[in-house]
Amino acid sequence: MLTVTEVLALAVMERNAPTVVAGEAHLSMPVRWAHTSDMTFPIQAPQPERLILTTGAGIPDDRPRIDKLFETLSQTGASGVVILLGPRYSEPLPRSLLRAAERNQIPLVSLQPPGYLDSIAEAVNRIIFDRQLDLLLTSDRVHRLFTELAVEGASPWEIVREIARTTGRPVVLENLAHQMLAYDPAHQDPSHLLASWEEQSRRVTTVGRAGHDPTYGWLTAIVGARGKDWGRLILLPVRPRSTPSSPMDAEASSEFCSLVLQRGTEALALNQLIGFSDGYTERQTHAELLKGIITHSLTAREVALRAGAMGLPLERTSLVGIALRLRNPHRVSKTDIHALEELAVSALQRDHVPALTASLGNGVVGILVALNHKGDAAASLDEISSRLHNMARESFPDRLSGKNATGSEVIIAVGSPAGSIREARHTLSAALQTVGVALQADSSGHAKHSPLYFRPRDLRLTGLLRLLQDDSRIQSYIENEIGPLLEYDARHGTRLTWVLACYLDNGRNKTAAADAAHISRPSLYDRLERIERILRVDLNDPHSCLSLQVAIQAMDVVRQQGTS
Incomplete structure (x- = not known):
């Protein structure tokens, strides 16, 4: 909507050299329409936000009626009065007009002759109408744009x-x-x-x-x-x-x-x-920051500025990445993941630990905690993990899986502490990788225990193999080492690969291997000799046995990935 100032700046007005003679402080009044009037007293009250163009022919001479006239205009919200000089008034305008306009906060403007007020009003109204139409079309376009964004x-x-x-x-x-x-x-x-x-x-x-x-x-x-x-x-x-x-x-x-x-x-x-x-909204903002750190789409400076503006100081602290997942992921719903995210937020708030916390997809909740770099990071992580497990026992009371060592449905993994935001990506990535491997080990039953939280070093060789399970070179290694034995078992319906695994898992102790395989020792000897012939290896050679054991573990990892 135009203001009085903007109307006076129009070319159709400037031709008549408009001069503001009163009410200059109120030129920001909006103008919804312009119309002509002789302002005969008593004036018919105009609609609000109207600019009155007049020759002043009907304006009374006495001061009381002039005051009443402008008081009526003020009460009805008139935008201003423009007087064309010549027919009734010449310069200067009467002081009674100026005082009445100033007192009632109405801009009063004089126009130099010659001029046609009807033509001026028509030109002004045409511009106002065009502006309103443009704004209406723009409003519709902008409305559709942001509605689509929200719905999508x-x-x-x-x-x-x-x-x-x-x-x-x-x-x-x-x-x-x-x-x-x-x-x-x-x-x-x-x-x-x-x-x-x-x-x-x-x-x-x-x-x-x-x-x-x-x-x-x-x-x-x-x-x-x-x-x-x-x-x-x-x-x-x-x-x-x-x-x-x-x-x-x-x-x-x-x-x-x-x-x-x-x-x-x-x-x-x-x-x-x-x-x-x-x-x-806050969780989405946290997710943007965490993903920006992991993918390098945000610089360390941007992360520090954004987090600081959110009241989360990340600089001059020890940053530790934490990843959470629920056990038995095949039975985890979106509601469960949301509950896990809220649980993590609540736990950290109770301990007054500043952190970025958000769901990062694939059932994982990611956390970047800012610990006092002078404090004991291990003790802080123990306290945070204990609280998470305690709250998880209340929120997920053994409904996703059976009992486990912690009595909690949550698997927690942490990365190594990082001394700066630039290094935060490494601690977050390590936590995310570790929780994935720990979950697979837990699901396969290979986990010997369930600690408060897993660290990258806890996963050993199995962890490395799980991280590399999609690498074609690992698959080639499996085929090169035990491929012939797998093919033999497939053709003859035997379980020689399993017997070899029992032998290697028991440290090449043949008595323990026979018990684990539920066969007699002579049968074990016979099968081990057959394995040596098929694979053309010496099972008394430690290096050969180590290579075979790695291949069997890699095969278990790849098969579990294919099943899941």
């Missing part, structure tokens, strides 16, 4: 990114505690945007659910739905501030930005409703 499940980061792209201005989504949830700097230096974010944000308050702070140039809107607010969306000015080519450009930009902000707020509210969780 776009994350808050994606919605914020689209707002920044559409407006060309930096955007921040924060929670009610003024901690950043998502942002896009719109190609500006994020350090200016996020440095001491909470302090910056608390300085800016606006009235109502949406508003503008003229001091800082912020456009803000409260985000929420169903009567429950959870955040604030902020559109910041461009640094350095760009100068609009004309006042109309500035007004159009402000209207457009307000429109985009409103539609973005609606999309975020819908996004939260689809998520069905109070912490849904």
Whole structure:
């Protein structure tokens, strides 16, 4: 919507050299329509936000009626009065007019003759109509854009990114505690945007659910739905501030930005409703950061700035990656994974441990905890893991699998502590790899015990083989070492490969191997001789036995992967 200032800047007005003679402080009044009137007293009250163009022919001469006239205009919300000089008035306008306009906060403007007020009003209204039509079409386009984003499940980061792209201005989504949830700097230096974010944000308050702070140039809107607010969306000015080519450009930009902000707020509210969780947006933000660390899509500086703006200091701490999975993954639902994620958040909050926590897909909940670098990391991890297991026993009381050593349904893996954000990727990746291997070992029954948490070094050779199970060279190794024996068993219905495994697993102790295979010692001797002939190896050679044992373990890993 145009303002009085912008109407006066139109070419059709400038031809008559408009001069503001009163009410200059109120030129920002919006103009919804312009119409001509002779302003005969008593005046018929105009509709709000109308700019009155007049020759002043009907304006009374006495001061009381002039005051009453402008008081009526003020009460009905008139935008201003424009008087064409010549027919009734010449310069200067009567002081009674100026005082009445100033007292009632109505802009009063004089136009130089000659001029045709009907033509001026028609030109102004044509521009207003065109602007309103453009805004209506833009509103429809923007509404469809952000509705599609929300319905398609776009994350808050994606919605914020689209707002920044559409407006060309930096955007921040924060929670009610003024901690950043998502942002896009719109190609500006994020350090200016996020440095001491909470302090910056608390300085800016606006009235109502949406508003503008003229001091800082912020456009803000409260985000929420169903009567429950959870955040604030902020559109910041461009640094350095760009100068609009004309006042109309500035007004159009402000209207457009307000429109985009409103539609973005609606999309975020819908996004939260689809998520069905109070912490849904925050979890998505944590997931963005964790994935950015793992994939190197975010620099260490960006991670530090974003986390710091969320109230999570990651610098000058000891960072440890933790990965959680539920046992018996084939029976784990999305609800279970969400419950595990909430359990982890609750456990860390109880211990007041700053951490990024989010579901990373494939049933894994990833955590990056920031521990005091002067403290005992092992003791802290023991305490965190114990709490996670205790809470898991309450949340998942043996409903996914049978009893196990910890009595918990959760498998926990941790990486080695990292001294900086740059090294955080290694501790997270190690935890994610370790929890996957530990889960496979647990599912196969090969795990001898279930500790509080698994570390990469706990997995030994089996862990290495599980990490390399998709490598074609491992498969070739299996075929080269025991392929002939596997083919023999397949053709003759024998179990020589299993007998060889019993022999090697028992340290080549033939008595123990015979007991494990449930056969007599002579039968064992006969089968071992057959194995030596088929594979053309000497089973008394330690190096040959080691190679065969690795091949058999690799085969078990590959077969289990194929089954799962």
